Amino acid sequence: MNILITGGAGFLGRGLAHELLKNVKNQILMKLVLADIMPLSDAALKGDPRVRVATGDLRQLLNAGLLQGMDGVFHLAAAVSGECEADIDVGLRANLDNTRALLDACRAVPDATAAPRLVFSSSLAVYGGDMPEAITDTTLPQPQNSYGAQKFMCEQLIADYTRKGYIDGRSVRLPTVTVRPGKPNAAASGFMSGIIREPLAGVDAVCPVDPQTGVWITSPRYAVAGLIAAYDTPQEQWGSRIAMNLPGLSVRVAEMIAALRRRAGEAVAARVRVAADDTISRIVGGWPWRFDTARARALGLRGPAAMDDIVAEYVADYPQAVV
Amino acid sequence: MNILITGGAGFLGRGLAHELLKNVKNQILMKLVLADIMPLSDAALKGDPRVRVATGDLRQLLNAGLLQGMDGVFHLAAAVSGECEADIDVGLRANLDNTRALLDACRAVPDATAAPRLVFSSSLAVYGGDMPEAITDTTLPQPQNSYGAQKFMCEQLIADYTRKGYIDGRSVRLPTVTVRPGKPNAAASGFMSGIIREPLAGVDAVCPVDPQTGVWITSPRYAVAGLIAAYDTPQEQWGSRIAMNLPGLSVRVAEMIAALRRRAGEAVAARVRVAADDTISRIVGGWPWRFDTARARALGLRGPAAMDDIVAEYVADYPQAVV
Numbered sequence: 001m002n003i004l005i006t007g008g009a010g011f012l013g014r015g016l017a018h019e020l021l022k023n024v025k026n027q028i029l030m031k032l033v034l035a036d037i038m039p040l041s042d043a044a045l046k047g048d049p050r051v052r053v054a055t056g057d058l059r060q061l062l063n064a065g066l067l068q069g070m071d072g073v074f075h076l077a078a079a080v081s082g083e084c085e086a087d088i089d090v091g092l093r094a095n096l097d098n099t100r101a102l103l104d105a106c107r108a109v110p111d112a113t114a115a116p117r118l119v120f121s122s123s124l125a126v127y128g129g130d131m132p133e134a135i136t137d138t139t140l141p142q143p144q145n146s147y148g149a150q151k152f153m154c155e156q157l158i159a160d161y162t163r164k165g166y167i168d169g170r171s172v173r174l175p176t177v178t179v180r181p182g183k184p185n186a187a188a189s190g191f192m193s194g195i196i197r198e199p200l201a202g203v204d205a206v207c208p209v210d211p212q213t214g215v216w217i218t219s220p221r222y223a224v225a226g227l228i229a230a231y232d233t234p235q236e237q238w239g240s241r242i243a244m245n246l247p248g249l250s251v252r253v254a255e256m257i258a259a260l261r262r263r264a265g266e267a268v269a270a271r272v273r274v275a276a277d278d279t280i281s282r283i284v285g286g287w288p289w290r291f292d293t294a295r296a297r298a299l300g301l302r303g304p305a306a307m308d309d310i311v312a313e314y315v316a317d318y319p320q321a322v323v
Numbered sequence: 324m325n326i327l328i329t330g331g332a333g334f335l336g337r338g339l340a341h342e343l344l345k346n347v348k349n350q351i352l353m354k355l356v357l358a359d360i361m362p363l364s365d366a367a368l369k370g371d372p373r374v375r376v377a378t379g380d381l382r383q384l385l386n387a388g389l390l391q392g393m394d395g396v397f398h399l400a401a402a403v404s405g406e407c408e409a410d411i412d413v414g415l416r417a418n419l420d421n422t423r424a425l426l427d428a429c430r431a432v433p434d435a436t437a438a439p440r441l442v443f444s445s446s447l448a449v450y451g452g453d454m455p456e457a458i459t460d461t462t463l464p465q466p467q468n469s470y471g472a473q474k475f476m477c478e479q480l481i482a483d484y485t486r487k488g489y490i491d492g493r494s495v496r497l498p499t500v501t502v503r504p505g506k507p508n509a510a511a512s513g514f515m516s517g518i519i520r521e522p523l524a525g526v527d528a529v530c531p532v533d534p535q536t537g538v539w540i541t542s543p544r545y546a547v548a549g550l551i552a553a554y555d556t557p558q559e560q561w562g563s564r565i566a567m568n569l570p571g572l573s574v575r576v577a578e579m580i581a582a583l584r585r586r587a588g589e590a591v592a593a594r595v596r597v598a599a600d601d602t603i604s605r606i607v608g609g610w611p612w613r614f615d616t617a618r619a620r621a622l623g624l625r626g627p628a629a630m631d632d633i634v635a636e637y638v639a640d641y642p643q644a645v646v
Contacts, residue, residue: 088487092423100415129563130461138453140463142482142565149483153476159465160472164411240452242465 001029002069006058006102007076008034011180012121014042015224016074021048033070035061036077058098062105070109072117074227075102081125081147081283082186088146095150100157107166118158119230120171122243124216126152128286135291137245144286145188159241170230170238175218175248175291175303178256179314181321188283192217195253196260196311199271202323208277211254214289218248218303219310220317229301237299247293247303249310259307263315324352325392329381329425330399331357334503335444337365338547339397344371356393358384359400381421385428393432395440397550398425404448404470404606405509411469418473423480430489441481442553443494445566447539449475451609458614460568467609468511482564493553493561498541498571498614498626501579502637504644511606515540518576519583519634522594525646531600534577537612541571541626542633543640552624560622570616570626572633582630586638 003020007013017034034040035054045051054061058077067073077098084091099120106116127135128144143149151173158169180193191208192215198205218226226246230238261269293301304310315322326343330336340357357363358377368374377384381400390396400421407414422443429439450458451467466472474496481492503516514531515538521528541549549569553561584592616624627633638645 088483129565138463140461140565142563143479144486146483146487149479153479156466156472156476156479160411160469163467164469240465242452242463 001071002031002033003029003072003074004033004035004066004070005074005076006035007078008053009036009038009040009042009055010076011182012177012220012223012227013074013076014040014045015220016076016227017042017045017051019224019228021045021050031069033066035066059101062101067105067109067116070116072119072231073102073106074119074121074231075099076121078121078151079147080185080187081145082188082190084147084150085145085188085279085283091146091150095147096153099154103157103161103167103169107161115165115168117168117231118170119227120154120158120169121227122151122155122171122173123148124173124175124245124287124291126155126173126243127288131288133290135245135288137240137242137293137295145283155243162241168235169241170233171243172226172230173243173245174223174226175216175246177220177223178217179310180220181314181318188280189215191280192253192256195257195272196314197321199260199268200264200315200322202271204271204273207253207257207272207274208280209253209284210276210281211252211257211274213253213281213285214250215253215256215284216248216250216287216289216291217310218246219313221313222247222303226296226301229299233299240295244296245291245293247296247301248291249304249307250289250291251307256307259311262308263311324394325354325356326352326395326397327356327358327389327393328397328399329358330401331376332359332361332363332365332378333399334505335500335543335546335550336397336399337363337368338543339399339550340365340368340374342547342551344368344373354392356389358389382424385424390428390432390439393439395442395554396425396429397442397444397554398422399444401444401474402470403508403510404468405511405513407470407473408468408511408602408606414469414473418470419476422477426480426484426490426492430484438488438491440491440554441493442550443477443481443492444550445474445478445494445496446471447496447498447568447571447610447614449478449496449566450611454611456613458568458611460563460565460616460618468606478566485564491558492564493556494566495549495553496566496568497546497549498539498569500543500546501540502633503543504637504641511603512538514603515576515579518580518595519637520644522583522591523587523638523645525594527594527596530576530580530595530597531603532576532607533599533604534575534580534597536576536604536608537573538576538579538607539571539573539610539612539614540633541569542636544636545570545626549619549624552622556622563618567619568614568616570619570624571614572627572630573612573614574630579630582634585631586634
């Protein structure tokens, strides 16, 4: 089995790659292609004989035969919410146009014995506006930011290409994934990692929203497990073509900081300073944070049980990032 | 006030043009541009000094300055459901790409004192799959055909461009408009006009679905009135950016034929022969036919009260088409 990950040099892509190389259910992973516009910095992945790295613009890579011999795709590459809100054209090109080019390339794979399986990472950011108490998979998304609008349009394309038999597509909506390692990114949700990661590294961090803001989060390990389950589940069991909300944790930002305090002490937690940012507060405050993920749970998918587990996972996985 | 109608040579576009030229609420219509890939055949419209005809590919017309000086747009141009299902690329280009090009042109209008107002004609075809007993504006569309998927993606683009302030957009979902005059088109819903129009003209007609199939229809006059109301309603009253389902009539196909019989007699109604077509039955049978259009009704919008009224409207408006 040969698999492509777009956004393969990103944090989630690398985590997924490591997991796929460790263990793919009932299949032998022959080749894993990590495509990204950014170069891959991960010696272990680069050293694996099954891994190929493809660096460059997705459409150029597709034109150069990126999909040749691929059985499946995890499509994670995207412009993040902050970038999309700042420049709608950047978002439309990176998210909508590139996804469509990828789907058309999947459809054109020569000698495919079956439609390529494609897992698309969508986001809770499709939601906003007037919402019910708890979001379900059939709640109408009313995107209040361009990133969410573009992700939701991609879900429609993927559902229609699947219906036509061009691909076997599954869209999953990820909660905000935290704690992300490394540098902050341009996502409006970036602070949800920063307020844990920076204090643990001995660095001050800003919380740009009211700490009473509720958020819907998951950990890297649970996010990767959800993506792999979306790939592994047989089509008849996956069922509906509408996007699936992956399980997560409903938590207030204050409780995230409290978990940090429980783990690392008062002095570390005190490194978080609240300084409201209107744009970020508006975007993040407009996202829902209570979900009923019955469909995903019926497939056995789970989210983290508590914020303490998320902090513990980060400390275990990135000990070098903790002072 | 200067207005552009895309799809202006089509049946609905022409009807809308006639109505706008007769009476635009509180505004003086200076110029009405009818853009279409097909030439306009309507002597009265061509003879009106306020009308300009622009024939050609929409994107070429936009590049040539179609939007210059326009205050508003009715965007009706589209590839119809049958075409889109036969060739997904045709549909994506005609529906998604052209709409996006139009929105970008609206956004780029120089010296605009206000964001151009844009009314987008979407369709009940966005719905399908598992649906509640009655569709409301917040029911999640689950398109089961490419036309519906493309219309729904366009709604998202329009909502996001409106949110960004690039346009003042309103998407309305039209019930199937019947009775359309003239020749049959490639829409899967085309028979809903054919089974009335052809027998009245002394021609046999095929009903390609089980007559017990329920459908959601409106008449040309009500459709035009709905489009104009979507344009005339002040933004604060229009409210939500999600698409509005326009009121219509829930009716079974058998009742459509019964209304024809009541109007024109047994011999005319007997010209309708039932011969099921699997593709059309699947597409049309997958559309909902019961709606709760509370939001539109709160704006004073109405649909036809009975099928008899729809038949009567056609006979009154197209006497030359009735033998």
